[in-house]
Amino acid sequence: DNAGANWNNMPRTKIEDPKVKREFQLLRMRGILDAKKHFKKDNRKDPFPQYSKMGTLIEGPTEYYSARVNRKDRKQTLVEEVLASAEANNKYKTRYAKIQDKKTSGKKGHYKKVMARRKRG
Secondary structure, three states: OOOOOOHHOEEEOOOOOOOHHHHHHHOOHHHHHHHOOOOOOOOOOOOOOOOOOOOOOOOHHHHOOOOOOOOHHHOHHHHHHOOOOOHHHHHHHHHHHHHHHHOOOOOOHHHHHHHHHHHHO
């Protein structure tokens, strides 16, 4: 089952594979990865395309020094690439910490801190 000769017989997407599913989820949430870039909103009912093909990006010969990624820095999937970038990880950690502070500000954690302060002095 494929998309036909006009689409180079592109195979049907295998959603059963968790790796493929994760890749498409990451693509849908790419606006979160870089807050300074804005992407068109994806309003499709089905989040996964009917036909797709996974591949590897290969740089052109003229981009040997400018846009080339070293072999040791290359990752197998988009998810691995995102997790490997230290700059992004710091941003996610600080964002997560802010969200956690906001969520626990008036709840049980806040109450426990107040009670602990009362017991101390």
